[in-house]
Amino acid sequence: MPRGNCQGQGWWHGKFRDCGYRLTIGREAILDILSRSEGHLSAEDIYIKVHPKYPNVGLTTIYRTLDVLSNLGMVYKLDFGDGRARYELAEGPKGAHHHHHLVCTGCNSVIDYTDFIDEEVELLQQTEKGLGKKYNFKINNHVIQFYGLCGKCSVNK
Template sequence: MPKRNCQGQGWWHGKFRGCGYRLTAGREVILDILSKSQGHLSAEDIYMKVHPKYPNIGLTTIYRTLDVLSNLGMVYKLDFGDGRARYEFAEGPKGAHHHHHLVCTDCNRVVDYADFINEEIELLRQTEKGLGAKYNFKITDHVIQFYGLCGKCSTKK
């Protein structure tokens, strides 16, 4: 079980090899699905999309591959608090993309928002710096999420 830490080097092609991972058929398929899908897919969502074409790729491999991709920074692993992780293809090098979400606690719909992002990022940068110094933390990531009821769910009650 390799535990390499190989983030922030080159990009995409050759990244696997460069980090000592093998770019297998299964991994390419999963990466392909992810790069073509919009939104946030669970491991099982991915399995469902992969299975019809490649029935010999098991759910275990999906999980393992997602773990590798996440380590490589090619995929973000997201937690919306409903007990199942979601994965999102990373369009560029880690850190370039901010993923802030608005989650409906009733239907689990997720909105990726980009509004207010600039102010947020600026505040985050400062806070991260300040907190890191004060509490001696090496901060690597953050989560900002708003929870509530979406239009449909709040009217249907």
């Protein structure tokens, strides 16, 4: 198993190598899919998208790669409460597509929102700094999610 604490803020190709991981076909395929698809993909979603082009990349590899990517901070692993993890490319808290989530507990649909993000991110950064110092924590990720009922679901209930 490759060596430890590689959670800096770079960008891929190089990041892998720097951390002692090998850049393989499968891993590139997965990164490719992730960067091409907007959204929140489950491991199986990714498998299905990768499979046509690379039929010999197994689901196990998808899981293993997502785990690596997640540890490297290149991917966010998300939980929307439906029992399967979702993954999306991280682009750094200041990155172009940073967003938070609005999750409907009725139909499990998810809205990405970018409104209010600036204020949120600013506050989060202060908070991160304060918490990091106080609790001696090296924070490298955060999750903000709102749960509720979407228009459709709040009518149907």
